[in-house]
Amino acid sequence: xxxxxxxxxxxxxxxxxxxxxxxxxxxxxxxxxxxxxxxxxxxxxxxxxxxxxxxxxxxxxxxxxxxxxxxxxxxxxxxxxxxxxxxxxxxxxxxxxxxxxxxxxxxxxxxxxxxxxxxxxxxxxxxxxxxxxxxxxxxxxxxxxxxxxxxxxxxxxxxxxxxxxxxxxxxxxxxxxxxxxxxxxxxxxxxxxxxxxxxxxxxxxxxxxxxxxxxxxxxxxxxxxxxxxxxxxxxxxxxxxxxxxxxxxxxxxxxxxxxxxxxxxxxxxxxxxxxxxxxxxxxxxxxxxxxxxxxxxxxxxxxxxxxxxxxxxxxxxxxxxxxxxxxxxxxxxxxx
Numbered sequence: 001x002x003x004x005x006x007x008x009x010x011x012x013x014x015x016x017x018x019x020x021x022x023x024x025x026x027x028x029x030x031x032x033x034x035x036x037x038x039x040x041x042x043x044x045x046x047x048x049x050x051x052x053x054x055x056x057x058x059x060x061x062x063x064x065x066x067x068x069x070x071x072x073x074x075x076x077x078x079x080x081x082x083x084x085x086x087x088x089x090x091x092x093x094x095x096x097x098x099x100x101x102x103x104x105x106x107x108x109x110x111x112x113x114x115x116x117x118x119x120x121x122x123x124x125x126x127x128x129x130x131x132x133x134x135x136x137x138x139x140x141x142x143x144x145x146x147x148x149x150x151x152x153x154x155x156x157x158x159x160x161x162x163x164x165x166x167x168x169x170x171x172x173x174x175x176x177x178x179x180x181x182x183x184x185x186x187x188x189x190x191x192x193x194x195x196x197x198x199x200x201x202x203x204x205x206x207x208x209x210x211x212x213x214x215x216x217x218x219x220x221x222x223x224x225x226x227x228x229x230x231x232x233x234x235x236x237x238x239x240x241x242x243x244x245x246x247x248x249x250x251x252x253x254x255x256x257x258x259x260x261x262x263x264x265x266x267x268x269x270x271x272x273x274x275x276x277x278x279x280x281x282x283x284x285x286x287x288x289x290x291x292x293x294x295x296x297x298x299x300x301x302x303x304x305x306x307x308x309x310x311x312x313x314x315x316x317x318x319x320x321x322x323x324x325x326x327x328x329x330x331x332x333x334x335x336x
Contacts, residue, residue, distance in 0.1 A: 100200055104193040107132050111189065112181050117158035120241065122146060123301055127237060127309065131230050134196035135314025139307035141188060146302035154180035199317065229316055233309050236260035240305065241297055243287055250286050264311035269304050
C-alpha cells in the first residue's frame with residue numbers, strides 16, 4: 001500500500017529483541033512481587049503463631065516485643081552520634097554560601113554575647129552587618145537601633161555608655177541586655193541573614209574540581225566587589241564622623257558620597273546636601289570636634305547615611321560577580 005513504509009527484516013529483528021527485553025523485565029518484576037508477597041505472608045503467619053503462643057501461655061508478651069524491637073532496629077536504625085567539636089569534613093561545592101553563612105554566624109555571635117562598646121563602634125558594626133546581610137535588613141532599622149535609648153541600653157556594653165545604661169529609670173543588668181540582644185537576633189538579624197542566603201543561593205557557583213580550596217576564597221560571599229565597596233563606604237563614614245577641616249572638604253565629600261551610596265542617598269533624603277548646609281547648627285555641625293556635634297553627626301549617620309548604604313549594598317549584591325582568587329588585584333579579603 002502506498003504511503004505506508006514497509007518494515008524490513010532488521011526492523012522486525014529489533015522489534016523482536018525489544019519485545020524479549022520487555023518480557024524479561026515483566027517476568028523479573030513478577031518474580032520480585034511474588035517474593036515480596038511470600039515474605040509478607042510468612043511474616044503474617046509468624047505473627048499469628050506468636051499470638052497463639054501468648055494466648056496458650058507458651059510465650060511471654062515481652063518476648064514478642066523484643067522480637068519486634070529487633071526488627072525495628074534493622075529497619076529503622078538510629079542516627080549516628082555527632083561530634084560537635086569535630087571539623088566538618090564535607091567540602092562545600094558552593095563555597096560562596098558557606099563563606100557567607102560562617103561570616104554571618106560570627107557577626108550574630110559577637111553581637112549577642114559581647115554587644116558593642118560605644119555608639120561609634122556600633123555604627124561601624126552596623127555597616128559591617130549590612131554587607132553580611134547583603135542589605136536585607138529594613139533600612140529604617142539602623143536609625144532605630146542606633147538612636148533609641150532602650151535599644152542602646154541593651155546593645156552598648158562599654159563602661160562609658162552613660163545614660164544608655166538605664167531603661168525607664170532602671171539599670172539594665174548584663175543578663176537582661178544579653179537576653180534583649182538575643183531577641184533582636186531572632187526577630188531581625190537571623191531572618192535578614194536567611195534572606196541574604198536565599199538571595200545568594202541561585203547565584204552561587206558550584207565547584208566540582210578538587211583543586212579548588214575554599215580557604216583561599218577570601219572575599220565576602222566570594223564577591224570582590226563587596227569587599228571593595230565596603231572599604232569605600234567605611235572610609236566615607238569615618239570621614240564624616242571625624243568632621244572636616246573646612247567647607248571645601250565637605251563639598252568634595254558630598255560629591256564622592258555617590259560612590260559610597262550609588263546615589264541612594266537621594267532615595268533617603270533627596271535634599272540631603274541642602275539640609276546639611278542649612279542646619280541651624282551649621283557650620284559647627286560638620287566642622288567642630290566638640291562632643292555635642294560629634295553625637296549630632298552620629299545621629300545623621302544613623303538617620304540618613306546607613307539607610308542609604310544599605311540600599312547600595314542590596315543593589316550591589318544583586319549583580320556582583322563571583323571570584324575564588326585570593327590574590328586578585330581587586331579583592332583583598334577584607335574582614336567585612
